Amino acid sequence: MFDFAQLVDEVIDLHSGTAEKKKIKLDGSGLAIGEVNADRKMIYTVLRNLVSNALKFTQPGGEIRISGKDMGNEFEISVSDSGVGIPANKLDKLFSISENISTQGTDNEMGTGLGLLLCKEFVEKNGGKIRVQSAVGKGSEFLFTIPKK
Numbered sequence: 001m002f003d004f005a006q007l008v009d010e011v012i013d014l015h016s017g018t019a020e021k022k023k024i025k026l027d028g029s030g031l032a033i034g035e036v037n038a039d040r041k042m043i044y045t046v047l048r049n050l051v052s053n054a055l056k057f058t059q060p061g062g063e064i065r066i067s068g069k070d071m072g073n074e075f076e077i078s079v080s081d082s083g084v085g086i087p088a089n090k091l092d093k094l095f096s097i098s099e100n101i102s103t104q105g106t107d108n109e110m111g112t113g114l115g116l117l118l119c120k121e122f123v124e125k126n127g128g129k130i131r132v133q134s135a136v137g138k139g140s141e142f143l144f145t146i147p148k149k
Contacts (some may be wrong), residue, residue, distance in 0.1 A: 002040045004033040004075070008066050011047045015055060023060045026051070030067030033075050037149040042122040046130075049115040050079040050142045057140070058083035073148055074128065080141035086134040094132060095120045119144070 008028040019026040036043070047066070054064040062082040069076055086094070094116050119142075123130045127147040134140035 001035050001037050004036045004043075004068065004077075005031050007040065007044055007047065011044065011051055011066070014048065015051050018055050019064070022055065022058070022062075024055060024058050025063040026055075026066075027063065028066040030065060032070055033068040033077070036075060036146050038126040038128075038146045039122075042126060043146065046119045046122050046144065047077070047079070049119050053115065053142075054079055054081035054083060054140070057081065062139075071145070074145045075148065076143055076145050078141055078143045080139065082139045085136040085138050086132070086140055087136055091132060091134060095130065 005028075008031060012026055012028050015026060018024075051064060051066065058064060058081045064079065064081045067078045067080070096117075120130050123144045123146075127149075128145040130142065130144040132140060132142050
């Protein structure tokens with residue numbers, strides 16, 4: 001068991017320098033989650049990677065919001081951004097090992113294309129699911145669940 005809000009604060013603290021440099025608002029105030037029963041290190045890695053990606057693909061002056069809600073049998077966590085968005089033809093390939101998608105960020109940042117695969121693996125090892133909603137020019141929202149135990 002661990003306090004999810006504290007985990008969010010740690011991830012925000014980790015990325016605050018990058019957010020300030022890019023003049024991106026990083027907001028974790030929309031949480032309706034307290035204690036969760038999951039592997040803390042894995043969920044930290046998932047959240048850290050999703051926020052890092054959001055920072056990478058959000059233009060200066062944009063916003064990233066971490067929120068979560070109680071869905072009855074599970075918690076749903078969301079990392080949403082006002083970034084560049086993802087083309088529809090790439091959405092299905094983001095979590096596939098057979099398709100390595102690596103795209104340059106708004107400040108020429110590069111990734112390996114493996115972070116989302118790791119997120120999927122860690123979320124599923126904790127009994128959850130991960131998905132994405134996105135539109136080019138409107139941003140992205142990555143959502144994952146953590147079952148209540």
